[in-house]
Amino acid sequence: MKPQEIENRIYEIRHQNVMLDFDLAEMYQIETRVLKQAVRRNLERFPKDFMFELTEMEIVTMVSQNVIPSKQ
Incomplete structure (x- = not known):
């Protein structure tokens, strides 16, 4: 990837630069579920603020901006 x-x-959410899980998974050429599973199995390797879940309003906003294709 260039x-x-x-x-x-890279998007700004909550005043932080973030990448979405499906974009990271694509970058590493793995499935999103595999990436999430690997992170969950190795939580001690990541800082506490490494990840967070979007609120419903953040999801709606990102869907409306065509950043993510759907609420799923």
């Missing part, structure tokens, strides 16, 4: 493609997948 640097510009990566930059285009």
Whole structure:
């Protein structure tokens, strides 16, 4: 993946630059569920603020901006 493609997948949410799980999974060429599973199995390796879940309103906003295709 080219640097510009990566930059285009970084979003500001809650005043933090973040990447969405499905974008990271694509970058590493694995399924999203595999990425999430690996993180959950190794939580001690990540800082506490490594990840968070979007609120319903954040999801709605990102869907309306076509950042994510659906609420799923």
